[in-house]
Amino acid sequence: MNILVINAGSSSLKYQLINMNGEIVLAKGNCERIGIGGKFTHKTHDGRVLSKEVEMQDHTAAFAVVKNALLSGEGKVINDLSEVAAIGHRIVQGGYKYDRSVLVTQQVIDDIDDLAELAPLHNKAHVQGINAATAAFGKEVPQVVVFDTAFHQTMPPKAYMFGVPYEYYEKYKIRRYGFHGTSHRYVSARCLELIGNPEGKDTRIISCHLGNGSSIAALKDGKVIDTTMGLTPLDGFMMGTRSGGIDPSVVSFIMDKEGFNPKEMDDVLNKKSGMLGISGVSSDDRDIAQAIEDGNQRAKLAWDMRTYEIIKYIGGYIAALGGIDAIIFTAGIGENQSFLRQEILESLGYRGVKVDMDKNNVRGQEAEITTPDSTVRGFVIPTNEELVIARDTMNIISGN
Numbered sequence: 001m002n003i004l005v006i007n008a009g010s011s012s013l014k015y016q017l018i019n020m021n022g023e024i025v026l027a028k029g030n031c032e033r034i035g036i037g038g039k040f041t042h043k044t045h046d047g048r049v050l051s052k053e054v055e056m057q058d059h060t061a062a063f064a065v066v067k068n069a070l071l072s073g074e075g076k077v078i079n080d081l082s083e084v085a086a087i088g089h090r091i092v093q094g095g096y097k098y099d100r101s102v103l104v105t106q107q108v109i110d111d112i113d114d115l116a117e118l119a120p121l122h123n124k125a126h127v128q129g130i131n132a133a134t135a136a137f138g139k140e141v142p143q144v145v146v147f148d149t150a151f152h153q154t155m156p157p158k159a160y161m162f163g164v165p166y167e168y169y170e171k172y173k174i175r176r177y178g179f180h181g182t183s184h185r186y187v188s189a190r191c192l193e194l195i196g197n198p199e200g201k202d203t204r205i206i207s208c209h210l211g212n213g214s215s216i217a218a219l220k221d222g223k224v225i226d227t228t229m230g231l232t233p234l235d236g237f238m239m240g241t242r243s244g245g246i247d248p249s250v251v252s253f254i255m256d257k258e259g260f261n262p263k264e265m266d267d268v269l270n271k272k273s274g275m276l277g278i279s280g281v282s283s284d285d286r287d288i289a290q291a292i293e294d295g296n297q298r299a300k301l302a303w304d305m306r307t308y309e310i311i312k313y314i315g316g317y318i319a320a321l322g323g324i325d326a327i328i329f330t331a332g333i334g335e336n337q338s339f340l341r342q343e344i345l346e347s348l349g350y351r352g353v354k355v356d357m358d359k360n361n362v363r364g365q366e367a368e369i370t371t372p373d374s375t376v377r378g379f380v381i382p383t384n385e386e387l388v389i390a391r392d393t394m395n396i397i398s399g400n
């Protein structure tokens with residue numbers, strides 16, 4: 001059975017076609033610059049690569065390009081549309097309504113559209129993605145949605161409420177939702193397997209998804225009890241271009257001084273802050289690391305601020321969990337940046353955490369990176385959100 005996994009952004013459409021028999025990625029690619037030109041890349045499991053400029057007016061046009069590439073020409077991997085059993089979509093915001101993946105119905109589409117208020121950039125694009133998939137593949141192909149927020153729905157109210165008047169929660173559902181849930185779910189399940197406790201009973205795990213966007217989740221008995229991202233993916237600690245949590249007064253102060261409207265302020269916090277904003281160099285960790293090597297003090301400050309914020313969150317989560325058994329590092333930075341992992345683990349030296357320097361010297365591969373006598377086990381576990389989406393999609397259409 002082949003499942004097509006879709007991640008539709010406002011001007012992009014990423015996809016993977018996964019053969020669930022062996023979970024092999026038959027093809028994957030990306031439509032970029034939708035509506036403003038168009039660039040298409042497509043790679044097959046046997047190493048064929050397509051890369052070309054293609055005019056794509058909207059998501060429907062992008063889906064047509066993907067469909068053609070899968071079915072014909074140099075990138076062909078299937079003979080007939082009937083070989084796509086179902087389509088699974090990544091959805092950023094599922095609000096309080098969705099604590100699991102579901103089959104797409106008109107009601108589900110309307111709900112995702114209604115939730116766009118909470119994730120304006122993402123949810124509108126997801127609805128376009130679902131409608132475009134229906135246009136390209138027909139109503140007969142079932143579609144499933146997998147929400148980034150769903151895995152965090154186990155948080156108790158004391159963790160998800162913000163200390164603002166309760167009426168805003170009642171009126172607008174202002175609360176912490178958390179994101180990257182699909183990734184935290186995948187790596188935490190794998191971690192529980194690795195520590196020999198797949199049910200997660202009596203376990204305390206901290207999962208660090210460190211990428212361009214980053215979040216940390218605290219899991220007790222395999223379920224999330226708290227996470228760093230909030231109403232939107234802006235909360236938590238410093239990321240590539242996002243500020244993370246700051247004193248809320250900073251927002252009104254800057255708006256007042258600079259004459260920014262809410263949208264302009266939002267842009268500053270989401271696109272011009274974080275590692276980029278402090279270093280003035282780049283949002284990309286590799287550039288920041290290079291700048292530090294070259295002696296750039298602001299790049300070093302950005303790096304140290306982020307490490308410090310992460311250490312504070314981890315310390316807080318250890319207190320909330322009443323201890324810690326394992327810590328996971330995943331995503332672009334978590335999987336590749338050994339020095340940051342070392343700094344974080346060494347900060348837990350007071351609790352008897354010991355880094356294995358050789359094993360920590362790993363990139364993008366699963367590894368246990370603490371010593372056998374370390375009191376907490378540290379793991380690098382490469383994330384695979386697409387596989388979770390494909391598995392959920394297969395399970396739901398198979399009636400499991």
Ligand code: ADP
Nearest residue numbers: 210211212213283284285286331332333336337
């Ligand atoms: P997102 O999915 O949020 O866009 P990723 O999980 O792909 O982000 O992470 C992107 C980040 O990972 C970038 O800051 C990049 O510098 C960092 N990164 C990727 N590969 C490496 C590497 N080999 N060494 C160090 N950092 C890396």
